[in-house]
Amino acid sequence: xxxxxxxxxxxxxxxxxxCIIDWEEISMEVVSMAHNGQxxxxxxxxxxxxxxxxxxEMPLMNxxxxxxxxxxxxxxxxxxxxxxxxxxxxxxxxxxxDVEEYILKPINEEQLKQALCSAAAxxxxxxxxxxxxxxxxxxxHRFLRGKLGREEEAEFCRMLPGLAPGEKVCAAIMxxxxxxxxxxxGVSDVLIELQKLPQKIKAVYLSPDTLFLLHYVExxxxxxxTVRMFGDFQDMLESTYGIMSFFTVSPMIETYEELPxxxxxxxxxxxxxxxxxxxxCITESYIxxxxxxxxxxxxxxxRKMILKKDRDGALGYIEDLFINNLKSEVNVEVMYxxxxxxxxxxxxxxxxxxxxxxxxxxxxxxMIEKIYQADDIxxxxxxxxxxxxxxxxxLHEEDSQYTPVVKQxxxxxxxxxxEDMNLKTxxxxxxxxxxxxxxxxxxxxGCSFAQYLSNIKNGIAKDLIxxxxxxxxxxxxxxGYLDTSYFYRKFKQCYGVSPASLRNMKxx
Numbered sequence: 181x182x183x184x185x186x187x188x189x190x191x192x193x194x195x196x197x198x199c200i201i202d203w204e205e206i207s208m209e210v211v212s213m214a215h216n217g218q219x220x221x222x223x224x225x226x227x228x229x230x231x232x233x234x235x236x237e238m239p240l241m242n243x244x245x246x247x248x249x250x251x252x253x254x255x256x257x258x259x260x261x262x263x264x265x266x267x268x269x270x271x272x273x274x275x276x277x278d279v280e281e282y283i284l285k286p287i288n289e290e291q292l293k294q295a296l297c298s299a300a301a302x303x304x305x306x307x308x309x310x311x312x313x314x315x316x317x318x319x320x321h322r323f324l325r326g327k328l329g330r331e332e333e334a335e336f337c338r339m340l341p342g343l344a345p346g347e348k349v350c351a352a353i354m355x356x357x358x359x360x361x362x363x364x365x366g367v368s369d370v371l372i373e374l375q376k377l378p379q380k381i382k383a384v385y386l387s388p389d390t391l392f393l394l395h396y397v398e399x400x401x402x403x404x405x406t407v408r409m410f411g412d413f414q415d416m417l418e419s420t421y422g423i424m425s426f427f428t429v430s431p432m433i434e435t436y437e438e439l440p441x442x443x444x445x446x447x448x449x450x451x452x453x454x455x456x457x458x459x460x461c462i463t464e465s466y467i468x469x470x471x472x473x474x475x476x477x478x479x480x481x482x483r484k485m486i487l488k489k490d491r492d493g494a495l496g497y498i499e500d501l502f503i504n505n506l507k508s509e510v511n512v513e514v515m516y517x518x519x520x521x522x523x524x525x526x527x528x529x530x531x532x533x534x535x536x537x538x539x540x541x542x543x544x545x546x547m548i549e550k551i552y553q554a555d556d557i558x559x560x561x562x563x564x565x566x567x568x569x570x571x572x573x574x575l576h577e578e579d580s581q582y583t584p585v586v587k588q589x590x591x592x593x594x595x596x597x598x599e600d601m602n603l604k605t606x607x608x609x610x611x612x613x614x615x616x617x618x619x620x621x622x623x624x625x626g627c628s629f630a631q632y633l634s635n636i637k638n639g640i641a642k643d644l645i646x647x648x649x650x651x652x653x654x655x656x657x658x659x660g661y662l663d664t665s666y667f668y669r670k671f672k673q674c675y676g677v678s679p680a681s682l683r684n685m686k687x688x
Contacts, residue, residue: 181207181208181209181375181376181377181378182207182208182209182230182231182300182303183208183209183211183229183230183231183380184203184208184209184210184211184229184230184231184232184233184296185210185211185212185213185214185220185223185224185229185231185232185233185234186198186210186212186213186214186233186234187213187214187215187216187217187219187220187232187233187234187235187238187243187246188213188215188234188235188238188262189215189216189235189237189238189239190235191215193235193285194213194215196287197233197262197287197292198210198213200287200289200292201289201292201293201296206293206296206297206300207300207375207376208231208296208300209378211227211229212224212227212229215238216238216239216240216241217234217238217240217241217242217243217245217246217249218240218241219240220232220234220241220246221241221246221249221250224250224253224254225253225344225345226344226345227344228253228254228257228341228342228344229257230257230258230300230303231257231258231259231260231280231296231299231300231303232246232247232250232257232258232259232260233259233260233262233292233296234246234247234259234260234261234262235261235262235263236261236262236263237263237264243261243262243263244261244277247259247261247277247279248277251277251278253342254342255278256303256306257303258280258299258300258302258303259277259278259279259280260279260280260281260283260292260295260296260299261279261281261282261283262283262284262285262287263282263283263284263285264284264285280295280298280299280302281295281298281299283295320384320386320392321386323336323439323440324392324439324440324443325440325443325444326440326441326444333437336436337435337436337437340382340394340436341382341396343396343434343435343436346398346399347396347397347398347399348396348397348399348401348432348433348434349394349395349396349397349432349433349434349436349439350394350395350397350403350406350429350430350431350432350433351392351393351394351395351429351430351433351439351442351443351446352392352393352395352406352410352427352428352429352430352446353390353391353392353393353427353428353443353446353447353449353450354370354390354391354392354393354410354425354426354427355389355390355425355426355427355450355453355458356370356389356390356391356423356424356425357389357423357424357425357426357458357555358388358389360421360422360423360424360458361423367385367388367391369417369421369423370391370417370423370425371383371385371391373413373416373417373420374393374413377409377413379395379396379409380395380396381393381394381395381396382394382396392443393410395409395410397432401432402432403429403431403432403463406429406432407429407461407463410427410429410461411427411461414427414459414461418459424458424459425458425459426450426453426456426457426458426459426460426461427460427461427462428446428447428449428450428452428461428462428463429446429461429462429463430442430443430445430446430463430464431463431464445464446464449462449463449464449467451512452467452512453555453556454512454515454554454555454556454557454559454560455512455515455556455557456556457555457556457557457558458555458556467511467512477501477518477521477522477525478497479521479525481497482494482497482498482522482525483525483529485497486529486568486571486572486575487529487533487575489572489575491569491572494568494572495565495568495569498561498564498565498568499561499565501518502557502560502561502564515557515560516551516552519551519560519564520548520551522564523544523547523548523551523564524544524642524646526547526564526567526568526571527543527544527547527675528639529571530571531635531639531674532635533574533575534625534626534627535571535574535575541567541570541571541574542567543675544675544677545675545677547563547567548677550563551563582624582625583620583624585610585612585617585620586620586621586624586625588610589606589610589617589621589629590625590632592606593632593633593636594636597633597636597637597640597659597660598658598659598660599660600660601633602629602630603617603618603621603629606629634670634673634674635674637659637660637661637670638659638670638671638674638675639674640658640659641655641656641658641659641667641671641679642671642675642682644658644659645679645682645683646682646683652664652667652668652679652680655667655679667679
């Protein structure tokens, strides 16, 4: 919706221009009318518009002088001149001032309508060009992430639409569920609908599923009104196109220099999509009172149900944990900690019961990647239900029954894992041929003795990484690795992530 100012010293003609055009039909709105150039300039300074239609001959300041002053404030504003004089000098002056069209009185309705539509198209083209130049030269991503120098940032801000006195800006990130774009024209539908809004909105395309939005707010506007506006827009997109989205909205700011800080805040809020789901519109104040206490997982009970192959009990526990206990009032950090703990517990079961290499099961890194990619709490729940069901299926296929000598060796490894153990010394201790003992161990446990010893060491290291602040060098020595780089290599082979990465995930 383009904004228009009409300037004409004769009231009769001014009202006539206001009435002969169906402004809504051409997506325009007359927001101000003035009777001379000086009055119009004061109005423009308070509230800039996209298109100005002005008479030439007026008291105090004529139309050409007005256009010249407007050009200093907003070069992209389109100006149309109305005149009763078919004089070359007027036309030549208008041409120098980049006037859109010079229309002679009496005014022809169709000619004025076409000139207005042409001006609107030219305005959009200039804005697209400016945006393209900005993005090519500096880049929205770099600006929003605070990667520009002070001079570059100032230049970027100057190229954005000017703020009228008292006008403020709300920033928002709109995340679109790309799966709901299949039956529409995609993001173009969203951009078209944004242009139709009566509010002043600037949309920036960041990625195929993400828009950065600026909502320009009048001095009397408020944060709740902006949230309601975006919420209504969200509902319209869903009902009209079936497009689902998730909005995070910043408080109002007064200068563009504050945008990188706003972007950082609302980017962090985006992770709440997993709790709130698509169709939500949230602010920092909305989640400010979220609880951060741990939600207790009864790991012993869940592990027991899995190992007893109690599928209904285990899946029912997961259902209750995620749907009934993980409510939207919970802090999202708590939810990710819970998911990480459970993923590690399942990995331990897979390693202990020789399931880690099974084709249909995921390693820890795959599980963690899926956790962070989940769209909502239901998707997160599905990840664990699927994995637990698969583990139970594999446990049904082969029960782990060990002979006494293998049980003894496993118990000794649990006790003396720090020592330099090998099959040769163990075979001597148990009076068995080393090769034969290795074959029995491989057959019953599902991996070589060396691999089993490595799994035990890495399992203990994992607990130290997650539950202590010990340095990695000290942890390596604690579990019997003298070479830290070798420890890193063996740990990643076991869990799919490096020790340092696992500790960083704990902090998420």
